[in-house]
Amino acid sequence: xxxxxxxxxxxxxAGGSLRLSCSASEGAATYYCMAWFRQAPGKxxxxxxxIDRTGQTTYAESVKGRFTISQDNTKNTAYLQMNxxxxxxxxxxxxxxxxxxxxxxxxxxxFTSRGEFDYWGQGTQVAVSS
Numbered sequence: 743x744x745x746x747x748x749x750x751x752x753x754x755x756a757g758g759s760l761r762l763s764c765s766a767s768e769g770a771a772t773y774y775c776m777a778w779f780r781q782a783p784g785k786x787x788x789x790x791x792x793i794d795r796t797g798q799t800t801y802a803e804s805v806k807g808r809f810t811i812s813q814d815n816t817k818n819t820a821y822l823q824m825n826x827x828x829x830x831x832x833x834x835x836x837x838x839x840x841x842x843x844x845x846x847x848x849x850x851x852x853f854t855s856r857g858e859f860d861y862w863g864q865g866t867q868v869a870v871s872s
Contacts, residue, residue, distance in 0.1 A: 744864065745770035748837050751866030754827055762822040762866060764837030770861035773839035775850035776820040777859060778811065780833035780868075787836070789853025793820060802853065804830075829872045834865040 750762040766773060777792035791811040793799045799811050808827075813820040820837065838859035840851050851858035 746837055746839065746861050746863035748835065748863040748866040750822075751835060751868045753869040753871065756827060756829055756870055756872045758827050758870070759823070759825045760827065760868060762824070762835055762837075762868075764820045764822075764863060766818040766839055766861070770839050771818040773818075773841050773861070774843075774848035775840040775859075776813065777838050777840070777850070777853070778820075778822045779836045779838060779853070779856070780831075781836070781865075782833040785833075787856065790835070791822060792850050792853070794848070794850045798850070800850070800853075824868070827868075827870045829870050832868060832870045834867050836865045837863045 745768045746766055748764050754760055775794045778790040779787050780790050781787040790805055791801045791809055793811045793813050808825050810823040839861045840859045842858050
């Protein structure tokens with residue numbers, strides 16, 4: 743059984759909106775941090791947005807002001823509302839969770855530390871046409 747399940751991808755015209763969901767179960771549900779990454783063909787996987795259990799959020803510069811990450815802790819589910827979509831947003835979108843801690847307590851790893859995200863979903867495709 744998949745521990746992270748994404749949904750909500752699809753095809754949309756530029757300027758349109760999509761809302762992605764990621765639901766965590768079993769071991770993945772013990773996360774402190776949930777993040778969305780994306781990978782376009784021929785490109786490296788990059789971080790898009792992340793949220794910790796306290797609600798603190800971080801966004802990639804390329805999506806600030808257009809994307810909003812939120813969560814429902816009671817459902818172990820995070821959402822990514824994507825507005826004003828651009829052709830460049832076309833990619834496979836993955837959610838990932840992390841339960842890492844340090845001497846200072848749990849933390850949300852930086853986007854560049856993909857190895858610190860313990861669980862990954864199968865991905866959901868987003869295609870934006872211009």
